[in-house]
Amino acid sequence: MCPVCEICxxxxxxxxxxxxxxxxxxxNPEEALKHCARVxxxxxxxxxxxxxxxxxxxxxGCCVNDCSxxxxxxxxxxxxxNYEGKIMATTRSPTTAYVECYYDWLPTNCVAMEFCxxxxxxxKKNLAVFYGSCTFNCLFCQNWQxxxxxxxxxxxxxxxxxxxxxxxxxNFGGDPTPQITHALEVARQSDVRICWETNGAFSQDIAxxxxxxxxxxxxxxxxxxKAFSGPxxxxxxxxxxTRTLSNCEYLWNTFQRSDPPILVVSTLLVPGYVEKExxxxxxxxxxxxxxxxxxxxxAFHPHFKMKDLPFTSRDxxxxxxxxxxSYLNRVRLGNTxxxx
Numbered sequence: 001m002c003p004v005c006e007i008c009x010x011x012x013x014x015x016x017x018x019x020x021x022x023x024x025x026x027x028n029p030e031e032a033l034k035h036c037a038r039v040x041x042x043x044x045x046x047x048x049x050x051x052x053x054x055x056x057x058x059x060x061g062c063c064v065n066d067c068s069x070x071x072x073x074x075x076x077x078x079x080x081x082n083y084e085g086k087i088m089a090t091t092r093s094p095t096t097a098y099v100e101c102y103y104d105w106l107p108t109n110c111v112a113m114e115f116c117x118x119x120x121x122x123x124k125k126n127l128a129v130f131y132g133s134c135t136f137n138c139l140f141c142q143n144w145q146x147x148x149x150x151x152x153x154x155x156x157x158x159x160x161x162x163x164x165x166x167x168x169x170x171n172f173g174g175d176p177t178p179q180i181t182h183a184l185e186v187a188r189q190s191d192v193r194i195c196w197e198t199n200g201a202f203s204q205d206i207a208x209x210x211x212x213x214x215x216x217x218x219x220x221x222x223x224x225x226k227a228f229s230g231p232x233x234x235x236x237x238x239x240x241x242t243r244t245l246s247n248c249e250y251l252w253n254t255f256q257r258s259d260p261p262i263l264v265v266s267t268l269l270v271p272g273y274v275e276k277e278x279x280x281x282x283x284x285x286x287x288x289x290x291x292x293x294x295x296x297x298x299a300f301h302p303h304f305k306m307k308d309l310p311f312t313s314r315d316x317x318x319x320x321x322x323x324x325x326s327y328l329n330r331v332r333l334g335n336t337x338x339x340x
Contacts, residue, residue: 129170
């Protein structure tokens, strides 16, 4: 039996785990967000993480969740803690992180590859640095296994992977934000191109340091905008998109470089939730900053808690591309092999 929305009882374009349709999330945000808060709390508890951002203790200041962490406790991300009055990673060392590395030969299937400074490179490698942490709680996460990563590596351990055939480093996960001190130190000690894949929900101070590392090395910051609607973003991720949107504007305007672009924005086309209306709103927002911001639309693969949803259809993808192209000059469609 197909799931239906628990508010309207009608819409069938619904994730069974979330239990609400996009229309009701938008039209009835107060009722919908109470429901979504319970959904996200249950998921966080499943992985033994704080079920809501704590607000009693020392301010973390790292991201949009604005955690204040009590002594001996963790923030919403599960990897930042208050240890003896200082906010740090649960590894208790700024130079040690939950992370693993592997190589991809260039050119890779990177979201921003078409715009990358290494797009024509062959015979060299990208070092993928996968952080076991995130500030969001995405129900459709394509890399949800980051939550299970227990391996730690020091900054030196990661740098030892950078050899004469390594052209660039991509920090992703999860998301590098909760362990950003480690990632920035790797960047500081590297002499290769530094790129970032992130939800962009970090503080503006971190945005500046991330952008500077990308600018100085010829890299790019790839921000995944999940949705333009605040209620829909919360329903899908458990967090606000206010920092994500403001940091897109900050990075583009502060670090002005168009080739390779300092910023590439992507959006996953989640059937029933992130469709033409959302893509149009995101494209309009980006065009208000600069119509030359590259925008990559990504086909959806059913996964994690939204594995009951269909793949993105070709019709949906083309409709979204056409909508985005009405406002932006550099729109691309990725994961086309997944389209149905």
